[in-house]
Amino acid sequence: MEARDSRGHVHPSHEPNGRLTAxxxxxxxxxxxxxxxLARLRxxxxxxxxxxxxxxxxxxxxLGFCAALTRHHGDEDxxxxxxxxxxEPALRPVLAELAEDHRVVTDILRRIEDLTTDPAAGRAAVRAELDGLAALLESHFTYEEKKLVAALNREAGGSVELLGVTRPGRETTG
Incomplete structure (x- = not known):
């Protein structure tokens, strides 16, 4: 069963019978x-x-958020x-576009990490990078979900290694 949040994003409302989540x-x-x-960080x-x-x-x-996002994108790629x-060869152009987004995100994350140690950097510079990151990620996540969720759900069994991150407090079996 799926539900939509206030932004219209589809998300699972429960995990049936304890099976692996697709x-x-x-x-x-x-x-x-x-x-x-990211919202908590901002x-x-x-x-x-x-x-x-x-x-x-x-x-x-x-830094923990940056590391989790980097791991997620690296494991996706x-x-x-x-x-x-x-x-699914028809998805190759979509996957190439998403991988390019990952490279742009990596550049933003590096700038954010650099700002965390730069004594001359102000809060406004960090905030600007986080705001840009948030806008890019919202577009990226929405596009990725729209284009890939059905194809990923057809894959047998779930594997966190293919996605790179497990939400804290959430165990997966694979």
């Missing part, structure tokens, strides 16, 4: 979690004392996208 549904869950984490940056250089917790959250390209 790979496409895992992708949606990961994207929802990454969206939530909100934290706006709070009093929300400077990445002077707040170890905020900096750790930022080397796992799920490779499998889909082999099994």
């Amino acid at each position: 790979l496409g549904n895992q992708l949606i869950e990961i994207h929802l979690w990454l969206r939530e984490e 909100t934290s940056l706006d709070s009093p004392g929300g400077d990445l250089r002077s707040s170890p917790d905020l900096r750790a959250h930022c 080397g796992g799920a996208f490779r499998v889909l390209a082999e099994r």
